[in-house]
Amino acid sequence: MRVLQVDKFLRRFGGAAAYMLDLGDQLQQRGHEVEYFAAAHPDNLPGTFEQLFPAVDDYEPPPPGLSRKLRAGAGMFWSRPAARAMAAVVDEFRPDIVHLHNIYHQLSPSILAPIEQRGIPMVMTLHDFKLICPTYRLHDGRESCEACLGGGFQNAVLRRCKSGSIMSSAVLAAETAVHRRFGAYDAIDRLVCPSEFLRNKLIEAGFESGRLQHIPNFTSTPLLNGPRPGGTAVLSLGRLSQEKGIDTLIRACALEPARPLRIAGDGRLAEPLRQLATELAPDTTEFLGQLSSAEALAEIDVAGSVVFPARGYENMPLAIVEALARKAPVIVTDIGGSPEVVADGCGLTVEPDDPEALRRAIDQLDDRSFAATLGEQGAQRVAELYTPEVHLKRVERLYEELRCVTTSGRR
Secondary structure (H helix, E strand, O other): OEEEEEOOOOOOOOHHHHHHHHHHHHHHHOOOEEEEEOOOOOOOOOOOOHHHOOOOOOOOOOOOOHHHHHHHHHHHHOOHHHHHHHHHHHHHHOOOEEEEOOOOOOOOHHHHHHHHHOOOOEEEEOOOOOOOOOOOOOEOOOOEOOOOOOOOOHHHHHOOOOOOOHHHHHHHHHHHHHHHHOOOOOOOOEEEEOOHHHHHHHHHOOOOHHHEEEOOOOOOOOOOOOOOOOOOOEEEEOOOOHHHOHHHHHHHHHOOOOOOEEEEOOOOOHHHHHHHHHHHOOOOEEEEEOOOHHHHHHHHHHOOEEEEOOOOOOOOOHHHHHHHHOOOOEEEEOOOOHHHHOOOOOOEEEOOOOHHHHHHHHHHOOOHHHHHHHHHHHHHHHHHHOOHHHHHHHHHHHHHHHHHHHHOOOO
């Protein structure tokens, strides 16, 4: 099958692009012909059709000058250059199916029109909440938020959800409102939801359940064979931002007696979190910064537990799956899609923003036999649900179903 993978980035910049590239590699290994479409960028990986990619502005930081800002803003709603580029690529490659990922802003749903006109079926994996939340996260910068779920996107402006800025929030709210009003994404045949949580939120927002398909993401992290070395430290992996709840974890580990805590990742709250740790547990908290994949796996293997204390909704955090693959005992908060990953006794769940409850869960893992049992069950869950082989079978089945429907003329 000829598959065109589409994301605004053709490089490992963010989870969506990384997933697209990993999926493309897996499809090629199974004999499919895969090509890519993205916005032009000097850091892109080499691509067969890179000379046809549309030139667009970056949005963070915004481009300099009023005219470029206006042009970039208009392109978020509809980009003729992106649409022309897509038409040229599909005419040359002639894909059997187009698999879309993160196309917001730089590409816009304008690229869907030439695909639909040629009768090519489309799949879009939703890596975030953008179709129902102007700022992607169902979070207003202070707490989880569903104010826009019913289509009242002006709430994003009233709450200043984008970096506390009325103007930035207004632009994103207008973008989402216009696209919903005119059905900009209606041409997509299937919207793939990595979590049931996301699928249910889309249904609440008015999306047809028949267009939504739950296919969890996969990990290529090798399953650990035999016992894991483990240790005593608590490990945190992820972006250092308000919705991740790392401050709650610092407070939990600082309770008497203090537990060693290793924090991997970077973000806007790095300095405030360092200050909090210096105040509460200066001798037992270490900030590791941004780690490579290999470094992160090494940390997982020697951690006593891996904790994901998010206070905001998550879709399907792959870091949790990676920890399970290495038989690490995992603790997540009972919010968003995270509990789905550790279902059936594969991990512990706690309420968000409760340091004492989180500390009690961490203390439970002092029982090494219990922790080992969690780890074994987690690895088994990964083997059954989250391997590349399982994922590819689901994706191929979806591709074939859509291609058959299109061929029979019933699309």
